[in-house]
Amino acid sequence: MLDPRTAQAVERMTSFAQRTGVTAEGGPRRYLWTDAFAVCNLLGLARTLGEQHYHEHALRLVDQVHRSRSRRGAAELGGGGRLPGTIRSKRTRPPPAATPGPVAP
Numbered sequence: 001m002l003d004p005r006t007a008q009a010v011e012r013m014t015s016f017a018q019r020t021g022v023t024a025e026g027g028p029r030r031y032l033w034t035d036a037f038a039v040c041n042l043l044g045l046a047r048t049l050g051e052q053h054y055h056e057h058a059l060r061l062v063d064q065v066h067r068s069r070s071r072r073g074a075a076e077l078g079g080g081g082r083l084p085g086t087i088r089s090k091r092t093r094p095p096p097a098a099t100p101g102p103v104a105p
Helices: 004-019 032-049 052-069 071-076
Strands: none
Touching: 004 032, 004 052, 032 052
16 A cells, blocks of 8 residues: 555656656647656656556656657657747847956955
C-alpha cells in the first residue's frame, strides 16, 4: 500500500501523461518547464516504487521534448519551429555583449 503522498503523485503523473500525449493516443502537447518537472517526478516514482513503466514514460517524454525543440520536429508536431505556448520575440538580433568594467583591486 502506498503512502498518501506517493499515491497522489502517481495519480497526478498518470493524469499528466495521458493529458499531454506521453501515454495516450494523439499528438503530444509540450511545455518545456512542466515537462522538465514531470521527467523528474516520473524518474522519482520509478526509483521509489521500482516500477519500470515510469522510467519508460520519462524517456518517452524526453524524446518528445527533443523532437519538438528541433525545427524539423516542431514542424512535424505543428509547432512551426517553436514550442506551443511560447511567445515569439520581436527582437531581431542578439543584445550587445556586455563590456567588462574596471576590476577592483
